[in-house]
Amino acid sequence: MEKENFEKKLEKMTKPEMPQLKHEDMLADAIINAKDQSVVSWWWLSVPLFIIMMLLMKSFYMPGTSLISNIHELAVKEKYMSLIFFFISPIVLIIVNILSIRRIYYLSGNPKSVNFLETVWFNVLIILLSVLILIIYFL
């Protein structure tokens, strides 16, 4: 009986209601700006990946050539372009994504490793692909 009365008391008790919150809009903007737009880095990486795919197809259909020899040929013919796409761009992407992972980790407080990995999987993928491009270029 006492328990039921107490339950009713809790239900009837008035609770604080939320007024209009003035900081709401500014906080929404800050949160939206807190996330990195990884899509940009994806587009930069897609260019060397596309070139590698083309060279891979070339080595497949042209007898006597290989992906490595085709990349070396491109490096000689298009010295600056290959340097930008196969060296500078992957290095920049690795640095940007490492910084981005560090920033997300910092912003997330103290995330559990599994949840954190779910959040940054795309950044990790970009780093791995960039490393792959660098390896292929220097082989």
Add this chain to the structure above:
Amino acid sequence: MNEAELLKNIRKKPEIFSELFKLYYRPIFGYILRRTGSFDDTADIAAETFLNAFQHIQNFKYTGISVKVWLYRIATNEVNLYFRHKQKHNSIFDRLNIEDWNIFKNYMDEDRNDIETELQKHNQFVAVLKELKAIPVKYQEVIALRYFEGKSNKEIVEILNINEGTLKSLLSRGLEKLRIKCNQI
């Protein structure tokens, strides 16, 4: 725009998250305030909740729960973390890049005043909350959702991801503990 459409649009354009924010920030803020009773802690936990939600919204899939329930679930976890490690980390507002900090700070001060005034109008609630915070968190969350938020058993089961039998047992035991504490006042 329904919830599914909103989610679809957020996936295409992340800035549309502000629509979701507008819809649910106040209810979630209210829920956290009615759990902690402190404006500053509430603001911190609510911001953590929405940052967490924003970072994971791309992975949210309809598995029978709505976005609102999902946000309540994140908020509940954040509140539990707060109760477990009260001095765990620095305020999220020191970490977020807020464009005009002075204006934001003024808004926060005004909101703090409004909410403290609101809390003063509900003395009985504040007294009960003080006692509620002294019982284990597993009882706090069910009592707060049931009696402060007015959620049904079905909604609480979804938010806490527990079965109905567990909920009834937690409610019954928690209520008894709280009643004894309140009778001692």
